[in-house]
Amino acid sequence: MTRLTLPIALRRPASALALAAACAAPALAAPSPAEEAAPAATPPAIRPLAGVLITGTAGSNNSGFTNPDGSTVTGNLSGRYEVLAGAEFPIDPNGLSLRLTAGIHVTGNLSGSGGREHLTRLPLEATLWYPLNDKLRIGGGARYSMHARFSGAGGRTSDGLNPTPALVLGAGYQLLPHLLLDGRYVYERFEKYGGADVEASHWGLGLTAIY
Numbered sequence: 001m002t003r004l005t006l007p008i009a010l011r012r013p014a015s016a017l018a019l020a021a022a023c024a025a026p027a028l029a030a031p032s033p034a035e036e037a038a039p040a041a042t043p044p045a046i047r048p049l050a051g052v053l054i055t056g057t058a059g060s061n062n063s064g065f066t067n068p069d070g071s072t073v074t075g076n077l078s079g080r081y082e083v084l085a086g087a088e089f090p091i092d093p094n095g096l097s098l099r100l101t102a103g104i105h106v107t108g109n110l111s112g113s114g115g116r117e118h119l120t121r122l123p124l125e126a127t128l129w130y131p132l133n134d135k136l137r138i139g140g141g142a143r144y145s146m147h148a149r150f151s152g153a154g155g156r157t158s159d160g161l162n163p164t165p166a167l168v169l170g171a172g173y174q175l176l177p178h179l180l181l182d183g184r185y186v187y188e189r190f191e192k193y194g195g196a197d198v199e200a201s202h203w204g205l206g207l208t209a210i211y
Helices: 008-024
Strands: 047-056 063-066 072-075 081-090 097-106 118-131 136-151 161-163 166-176 179-187 189-192 197-199 202-210
Touching: 047 097, 047 179, 081 118, 081 202, 097 136, 118 166, 136 161
Parallel strands: none
Antiparallel strands: 047 081, 047 202, 063 072, 081 097, 097 118, 118 136, 136 166, 161 189, 166 179, 179 202, 189 197
16 A cells, blocks of 8 residues: 655645644633623612601700781791601712602691691702711711791791701611611701791601612
């Protein structure tokens, strides 16, 4: 049997091509899972929330108000309870978020004219919140109380109150995955028509459900 042999001149190029093919084979292998592009992270969703707070003040902060019939009532505008609802909007991956809420804030009864008059206002708030750790977060922002109105039995005190922008400082502690214990301080005042400012600063403590 006759064997086919390559000429010496062709042996060296053939060997070089075989070596190059062997070196290139690993490069053509399928990429490992670690080399594949990681899926894009899902951005945090907007989180609806609702809460209720007990509010009050360390001092009396009492002010007098005159009814249209000339009688007077006395009390403070720091409130008794507040109910709110809104949402948190993620701003940064580090956990910083913007909270926008609207609520209703009701004071205790004022004295005089039957003792059953109270002030109701509708606060709008915009606050920034930042997590210090897995449980604790701090926040601060602004508040504006709209439609401050006296109501109840008696001569009905006049509605001559003009709201001013207020400062909100707060802290929240996570009790459960979707439940926060919220504490806050609000520096707030109202302007009396034709008179001095009325103190309405208050603290608040309550629960906020957030999803």
